Amino acid sequence: MNITETVEGLVLKSGVREGLCLVNAMHITASVFINDNESGLLHDYEVWLEKLAPHEPVAQYHHNRTGEDNADAHMKRQLMGREVVVAITKGKLDFGPWEQIFYGEFDGRRPKRVLVKVIGE
Amino acid sequence: MNITETVEGLVLKSGVREGLCLVNAMHITASVFINDNESGLLHDYEVWLEKLAPHEPVAQYHHNRTGEDNADAHMKRQLMGREVVVAITKGKLDFGPWEQIFYGEFDGRRPKRVLVKVIGE
Amino acid sequence: MNITETVEGLVLKSGVREGLCLVNAMHITASVFINDNESGLLHDYEVWLEKLAPHEPVAQYHHNRTGEDNADAHMKRQLMGREVVVAITKGKLDFGPWEQIFYGEFDGRRPKRVLVKVIGE
Numbered sequence: 001m002n003i004t005e006t007v008e009g010l011v012l013k014s015g016v017r018e019g020l021c022l023v024n025a026m027h028i029t030a031s032v033f034i035n036d037n038e039s040g041l042l043h044d045y046e047v048w049l050e051k052l053a054p055h056e057p058v059a060q061y062h063h064n065r066t067g068e069d070n071a072d073a074h075m076k077r078q079l080m081g082r083e084v085v086v087a088i089t090k091g092k093l094d095f096g097p098w099e100q101i102f103y104g105e106f107d108g109r110r111p112k113r114v115l116v117k118v119i120g121e
Numbered sequence: 122m123n124i125t126e127t128v129e130g131l132v133l134k135s136g137v138r139e140g141l142c143l144v145n146a147m148h149i150t151a152s153v154f155i156n157d158n159e160s161g162l163l164h165d166y167e168v169w170l171e172k173l174a175p176h177e178p179v180a181q182y183h184h185n186r187t188g189e190d191n192a193d194a195h196m197k198r199q200l201m202g203r204e205v206v207v208a209i210t211k212g213k214l215d216f217g218p219w220e221q222i223f224y225g226e227f228d229g230r231r232p233k234r235v236l237v238k239v240i241g242e
Numbered sequence: 243m244n245i246t247e248t249v250e251g252l253v254l255k256s257g258v259r260e261g262l263c264l265v266n267a268m269h270i271t272a273s274v275f276i277n278d279n280e281s282g283l284l285h286d287y288e289v290w291l292e293k294l295a296p297h298e299p300v301a302q303y304h305h306n307r308t309g310e311d312n313a314d315a316h317m318k319r320q321l322m323g324r325e326v327v328v329a330i331t332k333g334k335l336d337f338g339p340w341e342q343i344f345y346g347e348f349d350g351r352r353p354k355r356v357l358v359k360v361i362g363e
């Protein structure tokens with residue numbers, strides 16, 4: 001889910017001209033990451049994460065003995081990262097070309113919550 | 122090693138009410154990461170990291186020609202991340218449910234040192 | 243590419259004594275990371291990243307249907323991370339032993355650009 005516009009709106013609303021903007025997932029099976037807004041790439045990430053941290057067999061993970069089956073989602077989240085910190089310059093997110101902020105949910109059963117914290121002046 | 126309480130204590134001591142807290146490992150074979158305080162999951166991370174960045178055979182890594190045998194620990198640290206940045210809101214670490222801060226050492230031969238930096242007002 | 247000296251110079255120039263320094267790649271196929279300045283290790287990272295996110299076969303990635311062939315570089319960048327945040331203490335980057343800042347380019351066809359943002363007082 002591309003959340004770039006939402007974050008841009010919050011930075012504008014904060015009135016901060018020079019500072020830092022932290023954006024993090026509030027769930028430990030989810031990530032906030034910055035990459036390209038290209039649907040093929042987002043598909044590739046899913047396939048690739050499944051290869052590096054497969055969901056099946058569920059019983060391979062001790063965590064799943066708790067009754068959950070989402071241990072792989074905790075691994076996927078570490079690969080993609082919990083958070084991004086973006087510079088704010090002249091009141092705007094200071095992006096390189098193509099940088100877009102995404103929320104990725106790897107468990108899928110939770111309402112999505114993201115924290116955005118803006119500091120500066 | 123769960124270091125959440127130590128970090129919370131330092132944030133309280135700083136007196137900062139709104140800001141950011143950086144927590145990073147001071148060793149390049151170690152990580153600071155945020156995830157679930159569930160012993161099965163922490164076990165799963167160890168198994169999974171060993172699969173993605175195996176210690177053996179030690180000779181597969183050029184780095185180990187220096188006389189060290191910890192090249193794999195440098196890879197594991199990149200997968201889990203060096204640092205976390207956490208928002209401080211109303212004087213407290215602004216966590217989602219289940220978020221806990223961990224220090225992970227993948228080499229194991231060093232005294233553990235973590236840097237905590239709090240900024241804000 | 244070791245960019246530690248450049249970042250140190252910018253922190254000095256900023257005059258900030260206590261704060262945070264964000265360093266991020268401005269390209270989504272590149273990383274900024276902190277690790278050891280040891281040539282064997284940097285070689286090992288390249289070999290390891292190629293194993294976890296292979297360039298070939300190019301057709302395995304949907305992203306490459308856009309006419310690019312760098313989908314693997316987008317994966318490698320996620321493994322190594324987009325950014326680092328480093329504490330500034332008494333006017334200097336507050337490093338642990340051996341910490342050095344690197345820019346890693348996994349596509350290789352772009353001029354290299356890094357953003358350095360310093361905040362504090």
